[in-house]
Amino acid sequence: GQNIDQPTEMTATEGAIVQINCTYQTSGFNGLFWYQQHAGEAPTFLSYNVLDGLEEKGRFSSFLSRSKGYSYLLLKELQMKDSASYLCAVNDYKLSFGAGTTVTVRA
């Protein structure tokens, strides 16, 4: 089975940094995805990690440790438009999603 855990909510101020953690226990593993989902919209792809280490993409970075079953998504220089739900998803021959972390950015 799959067990993917991430915090329910996080709040931060504009310009700050927020780190969203994700831990997982799955029957198979072929990489980990992060998706962003604004309220009422479809999820959109942010990042993909299949090997250990840090992947950087502009203001967003994602880290993976396969031995620890752990990943994080780092959002830097937060903007109001970053207020959204962030979904951690493990690829075990299908994508299994966590419940999502709602990030609220305050002015």
Added chain:
Amino acid sequence: DAGVTQSPTHLIKTRGQQVTLRCSPKSGHDTVSWYQQALGQGPQFIFQYYEEEERQRGNFPDRFSGHQFPNYSSELNVNALLLGDSALYLCASSLSLGARTGELFFGEGSRLTVL
């Protein structure tokens, strides 16, 4: 290049009825996955279709069935609707990478309300 398109966008049904949701994948994609997303939850995997066959299935009852057509489009059917089936149904397409699933591209979803 059209992305993933779903229809209808919103629909209302009553308990016991049946519903069919439709999905056209992104151009060049051959795999379609369906997800159910309840309010405030992450998407839950229903099933995945590749080469017109159900390749994988999540923990959903047999009331949930699907189909993939030769042009890779797909349908999700739900019979004997229950109040708990009210949710956003997301279709996602991807390019099959052997046994792995590639990056998923999501449609905007079909919002189903069961009264």
